[in-house]
Structures are given as structure tokens and as C-alpha cells.
Amino acid sequence: MLTYVARRIAIALLILFGSTFLSYNLAAYSGDPLQAIRESTDPKKESIIAELTKTYQLDVPPPARYFLWLKGILGVLIGKPDFGISVSTRIPVIDSLALAIPATIRLVTAATILAIVVGITFGIISSIRQYSRLDYSLTFLAFVLFSLPIFWVAVLLKEYMAIGFNDFLAKPQIDLIWNVLMSFLPGLIIAGFIGGNRKRFLISWAASFAAFFVLFFFASATGWFRDPSIGIVGVAIIGVSTSLGLCHIFAGLQNKKALYAGLTSVAVGVGVYFPFNMIANGSANYMMIVGFAILVLVVSYFIGYFFTSIDRGPVITVSMLSAVFVALFTVLDRFMKSWKEYYVLTDGRPIQTMSAYNITLKSNDFWIVNLDIITHLILPTTALTLISFAGYLRYSRASVLEVLNMDYVRTARAKGIPEREVILRHALRNAMIPLTTLIAFDIAGIVGGAIITENVFGWRGMGSLAAEAIGAQDLNLLMATFSISAFLAVMATLAADVFYTILDPRIRIRG
Numbered sequence: 001m002l003t004y005v006a007r008r009i010a011i012a013l014l015i016l017f018g019s020t021f022l023s024y025n026l027a028a029y030s031g032d033p034l035q036a037i038r039e040s041t042d043p044k045k046e047s048i049i050a051e052l053t054k055t056y057q058l059d060v061p062p063p064a065r066y067f068l069w070l071k072g073i074l075g076v077l078i079g080k081p082d083f084g085i086s087v088s089t090r091i092p093v094i095d096s097l098a099l100a101i102p103a104t105i106r107l108v109t110a111a112t113i114l115a116i117v118v119g120i121t122f123g124i125i126s127s128i129r130q131y132s133r134l135d136y137s138l139t140f141l142a143f144v145l146f147s148l149p150i151f152w153v154a155v156l157l158k159e160y161m162a163i164g165f166n167d168f169l170a171k172p173q174i175d176l177i178w179n180v181l182m183s184f185l186p187g188l189i190i191a192g193f194i195g196g197n198r199k200r201f202l203i204s205w206a207a208s209f210a211a212f213f214v215l216f217f218f219a220s221a222t223g224w225f226r227d228p229s230i231g232i233v234g235v236a237i238i239g240v241s242t243s244l245g246l247c248h249i250f251a252g253l254q255n256k257k258a259l260y261a262g263l264t265s266v267a268v269g270v271g272v273y274f275p276f277n278m279i280a281n282g283s284a285n286y287m288m289i290v291g292f293a294i295l296v297l298v299v300s301y302f303i304g305y306f307f308t309s310i311d312r313g314p315v316i317t318v319s320m321l322s323a324v325f326v327a328l329f330t331v332l333d334r335f336m337k338s339w340k341e342y343y344v345l346t347d348g349r350p351i352q353t354m355s356a357y358n359i360t361l362k363s364n365d366f367w368i369v370n371l372d373i374i375t376h377l378i379l380p381t382t383a384l385t386l387i388s389f390a391g392y393l394r395y396s397r398a399s400v401l402e403v404l405n406m407d408y409v410r411t412a413r414a415k416g417i418p419e420r421e422v423i424l425r426h427a428l429r430n431a432m433i434p435l436t437t438l439i440a441f442d443i444a445g446i447v448g449g450a451i452i453t454e455n456v457f458g459w460r461g462m463g464s465l466a467a468e469a470i471g472a473q474d475l476n477l478l479m480a481t482f483s484i485s486a487f488l489a490v491m492a493t494l495a496a497d498v499f500y501t502i503l504d505p506r507i508r509i510r511g
Contacts, residue, residue: 005494005498008494008497009494012490012491012493012494015490016483016486016487016490019486020066020070020479020482020483020486021063021066023479023482023486024062024065024066024069024475024479025062025063025066027473027475027478027479028062028065028066028475029062030473031473032473033056033058033087033472033473033474033475034049034052034053034058035473037049037052052087055085056084056085056087056475056476069084069476069479072084073483081094082094083097083476083479083480084476084480085476086474086476086477087472087473087474087475087476087477088468088469088472088474088477089477093476093477093480094480096465096477096480097462097465097480097481097484099460100460100461100462100464100465101461101462101484103356103459103460103461104450104454104459104461104462104463106356106373106377107356107377107380107381107384107450107453107454107459107461108384108450110377110381111380111381111382111383111384111385111388112384112388112442112443114381114385114389115384115385115388115389115391115392115442116388116392116439116442118385118389118392119388119389119390119391119392119393119396120392120393120396120435122138122389122393122396123392123393123394123395123396123397123399123400124396124397124400124423124428124431125138125193126138126139126393126397127396127397127398127400127401127404128400128423129195130401132195133192133195133201134192134193134195137192138393138397139394139397141390141393142389142390142393142394143390144390145386145387145389145390146387146390146391146394148386148387150383150384150387150450150452150453151452151456153383153386153387154379154380154383154452154453154456154457155456157379157382157383158353158379158456158457161351161378161379161382162351162352162353162378162379163353165351166348166349166350166351168225169225169226169343169348169350170348172220172223172224172225172226173220174216174217174219174220179213179216179217179220180213182212182216183209183210183212183213183216184209186208186212187205187206187208187209187211187212188205188208190204190205190208191204191205191208226339226340226343227339227340228336228339229333229336229337230329230332230333230336231333232270232273232274234329234333235269235270235273235326235329235330235333236266236270238325238326238329239266239269239270239322239325239326239329240263240266242266242321242322242325242326243259243262243263243265243266243318243322243325244259244262246262246317246318246321246322246325247259247262247318248420249420249424250314250317250318250321250420250424251314251315251317251318252418252420255314255315257307257308257315258304258307258308258314258315258318258319259318260307261303261304261307261308261315261316261318261319261322262318262319262321262322263322264303264307264319265299265300265303265304265319265320265322265323265326266322266323266326268299268300268303268323269296269322269323269326269327269330270326272330273330276292276330276334277334280334280367284366284367285366289331292327292331293327296323296324296326296327297320297323297324299323300319300320300322300323300324301316301319301320303319303323304316304317304318304319304320307319334367335367335370335371335374337367338365338367338368338371339371341363341365341368342368342371342372342375345361345362345363345368346358346361346372350375351375351378351379352372352375352376352378352379353379353457354457354458355376355457355458355459355460356373356376356459356460357372357373357376358372358376379457380450380453380454380456380457380459383453383456384450384453388442391438392435392438395434395435395438396431396435399431399432399433399434399435400423400427400428400431402431403427403428403430403431404427406430408426409422409426409427412426429503430503432503433500433503436496436499436500436503437493437496440492440493440495440496440499441489441492441493441496443492450463451463451464451466451467455467462481462484462485465477465481466478466481466482469481
């Protein structure tokens with residue numbers, strides 16, 4: 001394996017060298033970055049051209065100039081990378097990258113993870129319920145989303161999810177007609193997931209419709225949208241419900257050890273609700289949140305570990321995931337407690353439509369500042385997730401269906417293995433093999449940026465940086481964005497090949 005990885009790294013370096021060499025020369029020969037100055041009537045243009053030619057070494061032929069550029073890039077090996085000076089901004093390219101990369105990672109990472117998790121989950125459910133109402137509905141939704149242009153989706157989200165919602169918050173009252181419409185759709189979705197014959201479907205829909213109708217009526221009557229909160233009771237109810245669902249998926253409700261471990265983790269999580277809020281109220285910071293997350297994972301792991309000595313995997317999984325969801329909703333509840341203050345600070349327009357953060361926000365509170373970051377992320381993340389979700393749903397559905405029709409899956413079912421274990425332990429692992437490449441390249445594309453989305457929402461990220469470099473014929477800036485994207489793409493290919501051997505032991509790497 002080590003020999004294989006070393007060989008692939010060597011090949012990857014050759015690919016990077018070849019791709020950057022060709023890209024550098026093609027970009028260098030395609031235009032003249034000093035064309036605008038040459039055509040100007042400035043009497044000092046000759047001296048300006050001479051100075052810029054010397055600064056950017058434009059008198060050196062592009063093939064030779066590439067190696068001068070490469071020498072600066074290789075400075076990353078000693079901790080001193082030099083991407084050159086930007087022609088358009090006259091500042092070091094490394095400074096532009098330092099501002100763009102964090103913004104793009106923050107923007108695209110959440111959307112990529114959500115699309116992967118939700119898309120694959122729905123794809124698996126769709127394949128299991130093949131030709132059912134749910135399958136047809138998800139397939140139709142996937143095709144619709146897959147065909148929609150991202151800029152159109154982004155504009156609609158700005159109009160209805162931001163401007164419309166902000167207007168609603170001025171008087172957050174849901175009238176009877178809207179309450180009926182808003183309760184109808186989620187009730188239909190839940191009934192579709194539950195499935196069954198027509199009678200069961202209608203009963204599920206009626207119960208879900210009634211529950212959402214009461215929930216929206218209560219939220220409207222109490223002004224919950226202006227001053228939201230989950231509270232310890234809500235966290236407990238959500239935690240228990242989530243734990244039961246996780247136990248059903250990963251271990252089966254008949255597995256009492258997994259059920260008790262999950263509920264114990266929920267009880268421990270609810271028990272730290274008030275201590276967490278007391279500590280986080282005045283002295284919250286990122287280290288405290290990370291420490292809280294590590295503590296949750298460690299405690300829930302040992303809860304699952306000590307509940308059983310046989311087949312610990314599903315028990316530990318249920319325990320840890322139950323604790324994670326309780327922790328997430330506890331943190332979400334703490335953010336909600338700052339919503340009212342944030343609403344006032346934003347002059348009643350909390351859902352943001354432009355830029356990565358509000359430069360006029362007058363607060364140093366940890367929760368307010370991060371709430372501002374989250375509200376700026378909502379729209380672009382939703383837009384990117386909706387488009388990517390459709391692809392993952394279709395790919396995962398096709399992959400799982402192909403595996404479910406194989407002989408070894410039929411054999412597992414013939415042995416009497418529960419359908420849950422057939423899906424999770426036999427089918428899903430092999431179904432993930434073709435999806436690994438897709439996931440690897442999507443993760444690699446995180447730093448590549450989302451050019452259209454960044455432009456629509458006014459984000460200064462890698463995508464907008466690359467577009468700016470192309471428009472200004474800024475070779476150093478363009479090559480910086482391209483080389484980072486190319487490096488990640490090559491590394492993603494290597495990571496995918498390694499994961500193939502982890503997912504399928506039958507794959508062997510030979511010399």
C-alpha cells in the first residue's frame with residue numbers, strides 16, 4: 001500500500017507540473033496585461049510600462065517565466081510561499097488568497113456536507129421504496145432541482161426567503177389560509193416517508209397536518225418567530241425522538257442495549273443543558289464549543305461501550321449520534337436566545353442577502369457575531385445544497401439499486417438477516433464505491449469556489465477571485481487559484497483510490 005501511495009503521489013506531482021505549465025503558458029500568450037496602458041494617452045506610459053515589465057518580469061518568455069513562478073510556489077516547502085504580485089491590485093497574491101479561502105470554505109463546506117448527507121440518505125430511502133409514492137416524488141424533485149440554474153434559484157431565495165421573511169417578521173402572524181397551506185406540505189412529506197397503503201397514508205397525513213397546524217398556530221400566537229426558543233423540554237423531546245429513530249435505523253428497536261444507550265446519552269445531554277447555558281452565557285468562545293463537542297463524543301462513546309460487550313458498533317453509533325443531536329439542539333437553542341437582540345441590531349432585517357458578514361454590526365458578543373455569520377450563510381448554502389442534493393440523490397439511488405439486485409444481497413436476505421442489516425452492512429458499503437469519486441471531487445472543489453453564487457450574494461471568495469483574474473488578465477492571481485484547485489483535484493483522486501480499498505476488501509493494490 002505504501003509503495004502504491006508513493007507511486008501515485010509521484011504521478012500526481014507530474015500531473016500538477018504538466019497542467020500548471022500548460023495553463024501558465026496558455027494564459028500568458030492569450031493576452032497582454034499591459035494592453036490598457038499601451039492604448040492610453042498618458043505621457044508617462046512608456047516609463048510605467050517599463051516599470052511594470054521589470055516588476056512582473058514580462059520581458060522573460062512565458063516558458064522560462066513559469067519556472068520563476070514555480071520557484072516562488074515551491075517556497076511553501078519551507079513555509080515561505082510566493083505567489084507573486086497581482087497586476088490588478090498591486091498587492092501580494094498570498095494576501096488575496098488569505099482573505100478568499102476562509103470565506104469560500106465557510107460558504108461551500110456547509111453546502112457540500114449537507115448535500116452529501118441529505119442527498120445520499122434520500123437516495124437510499126428512494127431505492128428501498130422503489131416505485132412508491134415517495135420514490136416518484138423524490139425522483140421528480142431531483143429532476144426539477146437538477147434542471148434549475150443556480151442564479152435563478154439564488155434570486156428566488158433572496159426574494160422570498162430573505163426579503164419576504166424579513167417583511168413577515170415585522171408582524172409575525174400566520175393567518176388561517178397560510179397555516180393550512182404550510183401544514184399541508186410537511187404533512188404530505190412525512191406521510192410519504194411513513195408509506196403504507198392508502199388508509200395508512202391518509203391517517204399519517206392527517207396526524208402530521210394536525211400537529212403542524214397546532215405548532216404554527218402556537219408559534220404565531222406567542223410571537224415565537226421574534227423571540228424563538230426550544231427550551232430544555234423541547235431539547236428533551238427532540239433528543240428522545242431522534243434517539244428512537246437512530247436506534248430503529250442502526251440497531252433496531254428490539255436491540256434494548258442500543259435503545260438504553262441512546263436514551264442515556266440523551267438524558268446526560270439534557271442534564272448539562274443548564275450548566276452549558278450558564279457557562280456559555282458570558283464567556284463563550286470557539287475553544288469552549290470544541291471542548292464541549294469533544295466531551296459529548298467521549299462521554300457518549302463510553303456510554304455505548306459499557307452498555308454491551310457484544311456487537312458494540314451499532315450501540316456506540318446510536319449513543320454517539322443521539323448525544324450529538326442533543327448537543328446540536330442545545331447550541332441552537334442558545335443561538336435562538338440571542339435572536340431578539342440580533343433582530344434589533346439589524347434594524348428588523350436579520351436574514352442577510354449580501355456579503356459574508358455585516359461590517360456595521362455593533363456587538364462583540366460571541367453568539368451575536370456568529371449568528372450574523374450564520375444568517376449570511378443561509379441563502380447561498382441553501383442554493384448550493386438544493387442543486388447538489390439532486391445529483392447525490394440520483395447517483396446514490398442508482399448505485400444502491402444496482403447493489404440490491406446482486407446475488408450476495410439475495411443470499412443475505414435468504415439467510416433471514418433483517419432488512420436493516422442487509423442495507424447498512426451489505427449493500428450500502430459497496431454502493432458507496434462509485435459515490436466515493438463524486439464525493440472526493442466535490443470536496444476538492446470546495447476551495448475552487450462557486451463563481452455564480454459568490455457573485456449573486458456578493459461574497460469575496462476563490463470563485464470571484466478567479467473571475468476577477470480572468471477579466472483583468474492577472475496571470476499571477478489566476479495561476480494561484482488554478483494551482484490550488486488542481487492540487488486538491490489530484491489529491492482527491494488519490495484519496496478516492498485509497499478509500500476504494502477500505503470500502504471493498506476485494507480490491508487489492510498490486511505492484
